Amino acid sequence: MSRLILLNKPYGVLCQFTDPEGRPTLADHISQSGVYAAGRLDFDSEGLLLLTDDGQLQHTIAHPRNKLPKTYWVQVEGAITEEAMALLRCGVQLKDGITAPAKAKAIPEPVIWPRNPPIRERKNIPTSWLELTITEGRNRQVRRMTAAAGFPTLRLIRYAIGQWTIDGLRPGESRSLDVHLPAVTGNRPSHGKNAGSRRRDGRRPGAARPRRNDR
Structure with missing residues (x-):
């Protein structure tokens, strides 16, 4: 044990x-x-x-x-589109190569603790939440993936490993x-x-x- x-x-x-x-x-x-x-x-x-x-x-x-899946709750800037979600699922081209296919779906805002300090939101730009599961571990990978898809990450919470x-x-x-x-x-x-x-x-x-x- x-x-x-x-x-x-x-x-x-x-x-x-x-x-x-x-x-x-x-x-x-x-x-x-x-x-x-x-x-x-x-x-x-x-x-x-x-x-x-x-x-x-x-x-x-x-x-x-060992490819243990890692699941994240991600708040991004902008109203996430299905095209962006499809890109995340298929693989995103980053400077260090294309990412492996991921699981991605839009979710309502999670009922969780407030962040301290709070994120910086722009008044006229909405935010979205998605659940993203990856099996890689590149440096700042989730943030780079959502940015490459056109939706910068504002808040990132790792919900699960395996x-x-x-x-x-x-x-x-x-x-x-x-x-x-x-x-x-x-x-x-x-x-x-x-x-x-x-x-x-x-x-x-x-x-x-x-x-x-x-x-």
Whole structure:
């Protein structure tokens, strides 16, 4: 059994435990020692980050060849068109090559926490939300994909990696699980003893899971 921590990383937190510039890091939210991030999430992105104390599990989750799907809720500038969605599904030409086909669909605005600071919206330009699932891990890939399709990303939340999600986790909260590595490689995470969720104040979270209006 390996330990896996699911963290809902807040906006403006670095995916590392120290920073010489004094910016917020994982150490502000994770008290367990000996764990490391399996993959990364940008400073200006929010949502699910996986951490583990098992090097093999870390490699399995993060390595591109395993193609663990990553699902994002993306707020973009403008009223998203079906043509743009079709482009995202087929593959977008970026400077480092065309992206693999993605799953993309328009969704209502999710019922989630407000971002701090809030996004900058232009008064006369609407915004849209979409759910985008990719299997690659290029640098700032989702942002580059939506920009190439003509709809710049304003807010980016990673909802899921494989079958793990941020359900029930508010920003800064985490949940610890025991998992079997073979189940991970088969994309069927096996959840053993649940070590429970924690808030920064030590209380178990009572918040409802993030949900969408169309659920």
